[in-house]
Amino acid sequence: MKRWKGSPCDVDSWVALPVLSDEQSQDVELVEVYAAPILDKKETSRLVRELNSLCPLSGLQHVKRVRPCSERPHTLEVLMCLVSDVPKMQVVSIDSLLPSGGINCNGLGEPFVVKVPARAPLTRPQFELASQHWPTSFHEDKQVTVALRGELFSHHQKERIHAYMASAVTAAREGGVAGMEAIGAVVVDPKTERIIAVGHDCRRKHPLHHAVMVVIDLVARSQGGGFYGFDSYPACRFTSASSVQTEAQIENGTQPYICTGYDLYVTREPCVMCAMALVHSRIGRVFYGVTSADGALGSKFKIHTQKDLNHRFEVYRGVLSRECEDLHSMDDHIKKDRGE
Amino acid sequence: MGTEEGSKEESVELFCPSEEEIERWMARAFDMAKEALENGEVPVGCLMVYKDEVVGKGRNEVNETKNATRHAEMVALDQVLDWCWQSSLDVKSVCERIALYVTVEPCIMCAAALRLLNIPVIVYGCRNERFGGCGSVLDVSSADLPHTGTQFKCISGHRAEEAVDMLKTFYKQQNPNGEKQNHSA
Ligand SMILES: [Zn+2]
Ligand SMILES: [Zn+2]
Numbered sequence: 001m002k003r004w005k006g007s008p009c010d011v012d013s014w015v016a017l018p019v020l021s022d023e024q025s026q027d028v029e030l031v032e033v034y035a036a037p038i039l040d041k042k043e044t045s046r047l048v049r050e051l052n053s054l055c056p057l058s059g060l061q062h063v064k065r066v067r068p069c070s071e072r073p074h075t076l077e078v079l080m081c082l083v084s085d086v087p088k089m090q091v092v093s094i095d096s097l098l099p100s101g102g103i104n105c106n107g108l109g110e111p112f113v114v115k116v117p118a119r120a121p122l123t124r125p126q127f128e129l130a131s132q133h134w135p136t137s138f139h140e141d142k143q144v145t146v147a148l149r150g151e152l153f154s155h156h157q158k159e160r161i162h163a164y165m166a167s168a169v170t171a172a173r174e175g176g177v178a179g180m181e182a183i184g185a186v187v188v189d190p191k192t193e194r195i196i197a198v199g200h201d202c203r204r205k206h207p208l209h210h211a212v213m214v215v216i217d218l219v220a221r222s223q224g225g226g227f228y229g230f231d232s233y234p235a236c237r238f239t240s241a242s243s244v245q246t247e248a249q250i251e252n253g254t255q256p257y258i259c260t261g262y263d264l265y266v267t268r269e270p271c272v273m274c275a276m277a278l279v280h281s282r283i284g285r286v287f288y289g290v291t292s293a294d295g296a297l298g299s300k301f302k303i304h305t306q307k308d309l310n311h312r313f314e315v316y317r318g319v320l321s322r323e324c325e326d327l328h329s330m331d332d333h334i335k336k337d338r339g340e
Numbered sequence: 341m342g343t344e345e346g347s348k349e350e351s352v353e354l355f356c357p358s359e360e361e362i363e364r365w366m367a368r369a370f371d372m373a374k375e376a377l378e379n380g381e382v383p384v385g386c387l388m389v390y391k392d393e394v395v396g397k398g399r400n401e402v403n404e405t406k407n408a409t410r411h412a413e414m415v416a417l418d419q420v421l422d423w424c425w426q427s428s429l430d431v432k433s434v435c436e437r438i439a440l441y442v443t444v445e446p447c448i449m450c451a452a453a454l455r456l457l458n459i460p461v462i463v464y465g466c467r468n469e470r471f472g473g474c475g476s477v478l479d480v481s482s483a484d485l486p487h488t489g490t491q492f493k494c495i496s497g498h499r500a501e502e503a504v505d506m507l508k509t510f511y512k513q514q515n516p517n518g519e520k521q522n523h524s525a
Contacts (some may be wrong), residue, residue, distance in 0.1 A: 206421065207421070207456060208414070208417065208453055208456060213409060216407060216408070216409055217405075217407050220406040220407040223406050224406065225404070225405045225407060226405060226407060227401070227410060258406055258407070258408060259408075271456075271488055272449075272451075272452035272455075272483075272488060273452035276447065276448040276449035276452065276471075276473070277408070277449050279448075279449075280409060281409070294486070294487040300483070301478065303478075308470070308477045309470075309477065
């Protein structure tokens with residue numbers, strides 16, 4: 001395969017962003033909690049100890065019990081209990097919030113209601129939002145933080161990603177010229193930096209031959225399997241696996257999970273069928289250019305993060321987004337020419 | 341037996357197999373599944389019926405093709421397409437009158453493929469807890485996906501226990517350790 005010879009600034013024209021699970025990308029949900037000022041700072045450690053044992057905040061282990069408060073005369077505030085855990089009352093007093101006789105309320109002021117994050121933050125953006133409401137602990141996944149800043153991949157890695165997606169774009173154009181939807185896909189073995197298969201959409205010939213389904217079958221062919229022939233489409237091609245690699249895979253028992261460890265580059269976000277085909281094939285990672293309306297790796301579903309499925313994988317969007325977007329308008333032109 | 345409403349389109353409401361048809365074609369599907377089990381293959385039977393004629397049937401071909409998408413339903417759909425092309429019939433108008441009979445709930449991929457080809461109704465035996473695309477893991481059959489063909493109606497639960505027992509027997513043979521495999525529907 002030809003190496004990409006673009007100018008170095010090319011890789012700065014796009015950013016690969018991770019497509020995270022709903023839990024990782026949702027807004028911060030808040031829950032109401034009674035808090036009270038600590039008027040006598042010397043009582044703090046005793047109060048926290050007694051509250052922790054008698055009024056544990058169930059499900060809120062990520063929330064700090066005490067926060068400093070600089071703007072008010074007192075300097076600390078402590079969480080008492082969840083609003084939903086006590087009966088509704090007209091006038092709220094410290095005594096009515098606490099189990100009778102358990103806690104010595106010396107040093108506590110009048111209670112009030114605050115909103116605190118209901119769930120532990122999973123990403124730095126969630127953590128930063130959560131912390132605006134109440135101090136929250138955060139077990140940071142550094143890779144996710146870096147990925148969300150669009151800085152996960154090194155310059156060399158971005159050059160490789162750029163080159164693979166450029167091959168997918170070229171295949172997409174050839175598919176478009178052949179009367180198909182202009183969508184292309186490339187499967188790569190990232191360990192050897194070798195392209196295993198290149199394909200494009202063939203749905204005018206067969207309604208289920210989306211680009212992803214085409215390359216999955218081409219990967220199978222590269223390993224001596226495969227069911228369809230795409231020989232009439234020169235842009236659909238594969239590189240035969242070396243016998244050493246095939247033997248290694250047989251020994252690993254990875255077959256027929258043929259895409260184990262491989263990366264997929266596809267110009268447009270896969271549909272439900274294609275996304276699930278990638279689960280069945282045990283794809284390693286997926287990079288796509290632009291989203292699609294019914295897409296299943298971020299738009300309508302996030303099949304790569306689906307809890308009940310036995311295979312998950314990382315997905316990045318935005319690679320060569322402008323070039324992939326242009327393919328879309330190529331499609332529209334072709335359709336207009338046909339009067340569709 | 342539980343039924344789920346799929347599309348509200350008129351043609352779909354009108355096109356629905358009778359109890360007698362369900363009984364008859366599911367018996368065929370179960371025979372296929374049993375035969376597969378006896379041959380050490382994934383026990384899934386799958387038939388596509390158009391105007392009282394089987395125009396597609398399939399068995400899982402994942403191992404021999406090394407293509408993890410060769411589920412029984414995908415194989416059967418290929419036969420339907422070939423049949424249409426050979427008979428010079430319009431794929432869409434044939435598919436809109438096809439019922440699928442299958443012993444196990446189709447997976448998410450197959451459910452989406454059935455939508456893409458506008459199959460209006462499917463009858464299945466047991467749920468597919470690991471990959472099911474008609475409600476068990478995701479409900480692709482009735483999801484709001486305007487660019488993914490048409491929704492379809494599901495008639496589920498026909499001889500469900502029998503279908504589950506066959507799958508259990510198969511996985512016990514395959515994997516004495518109980519480790520999960522990806523060969524099913
Ligand atoms: Zn697709
Ligand atoms: Zn399936």
